[in-house]
Amino acid sequence: MGQGLSCATNDENGLFSAAKLGDLETLQTQIDADPSLLNHTTMYDRQSLLHIAAANGQIDVLSWLLDRSMNLDLLNRRKQTPLMMAAIRGKISCVQKLVDAGANILMFDSLHGRTCLHYAAYYGHSDCLLVILSAARSSHVSASWGYSHFVNIRDAKGATSLHLAARQRRQHSLRILLDNGALVCSSTGGSGYLGSTPLHLAARGGSLECIRELLAWGADRLQRDGSGRIPYVVALKHKHGACAALLNPSSVEPLVWPSPLKFISELNSDAKLLLERALMDANREREKNILKGTAYSIPSPSHSDGGIDDNFSEASDAELCCICFDQVCTIEVRDCGHQMCAHCVLALCCHNKPNPATTILNAPLCPFCRSRIARLVVAKGTDDNDDNDIGCPRLRRSRGSLNLSEGSSSFKGLSAVGSFSKAGARGSGRILLDEWVDKSDP
Known part of the structure; x- marks a missing residue:
């Protein structure tokens, strides 16, 4: 019995390795011999072949698996979909393929309660972000949830994608989100940085670029977080002197994009x-x-x-x-x-x-x-x-x-x-992938 289990594990290892490395020939040979292998997952994280191909950017393998009518929205142990894995790793071709095939962009994982949009913003994959936003604008999401609701959807700690982009100093992602209706003055809820706006989180991280973008879109320098601090105080606490100078309420107000017009x-x-x-x-x-x-x-x-x-x-x-x-x-x-x-x-x-x-x-x-x-x-x-x-x-x-x-x-x-206007109210755990996800990419 023990030997049989070991052999089965070795067979599966070869299958998952083929998906990871893009060895489509080996994958086809094994699955044609035993179609049930399509439903196998890794032992601990329950990553499917689709998850592994998406996370490693193996578009040929991904396309072949989708042609075999695999479920687009399979969940791994953390309830993450293949689309989430592709967004986390910034594999734009796989994100596009999954979105085109109809992958559900509204699913939340159990690790942080985040969607694929949150992960694309958190890791700064602006190309993936654009694809997901485009899908939200043209799919049932716009009719059921509303596009603006989707852009400002919160994770388990009350953070929007804009909060995550500001926290991680992702200037390009932050700009895309602002340009698509992200609320610049929204506050976090739940645990973590309670009551923080994206400007508080950019001040904490010391990102002049993100602070500049947020101010230009009407972020309020006087808005207080759950501890009663304005962004200026947060920047001072973390010794970001240049950021504090720009956020000082006594300094000249920045010009603000007149988006309501x-x-x-x-x-x-x-x-x-x-x-x-x-x-x-x-x-x-x-x-x-x-x-x-x-x-x-x-x-x-x-x-x-x-x-x-x-x-x-x-x-x-x-x-x-x-x-x-x-x-x-x-x-x-x-x-x-x-x-x-x-x-x-x-x-x-x-x-x-x-x-x-x-x-x-x-x-x-x-x-x-x-x-x-x-x-x-x-x-x-x-x-x-x-x-x-x-x-x-x-x-x-x-x-x-x-x-x-x-x-x-x-x-x-x-x-x-002075400023145009305060234009419209306009936590992180490291994502640990299993051994079948290539960690060599930045």
């Missing part, structure tokens, strides 16, 4: 990128002023001013913004067709501070013809170059010349106004 929320990707860069550049200038004369400093942008001026010499004076006469026009107002620079657009959106009790705002008026702004698009000729840099010389000029203390009149006014 309808024409802002419906921007196309190019126009949105132009405006976001203008906002982040403005906040970086604010940060430099706050940190000036301290032991902390913000690195300057990597572009060269000399090269910018040479490129810009080709542009005519007629292309300069007629509001500030300093930046080049990169944004066009629809339907009137008037153009201005991204910095003046932000100044226009920020001029009237919205009432925090409502997200219904009146669209600002075009400063040239006084018609209501219905939509903003990239001005003609701005987006016809490399996508990674929105590459035209005009944008590089506008980014390089921005200085809140010495720059255009529009941004002197912008810095005086």
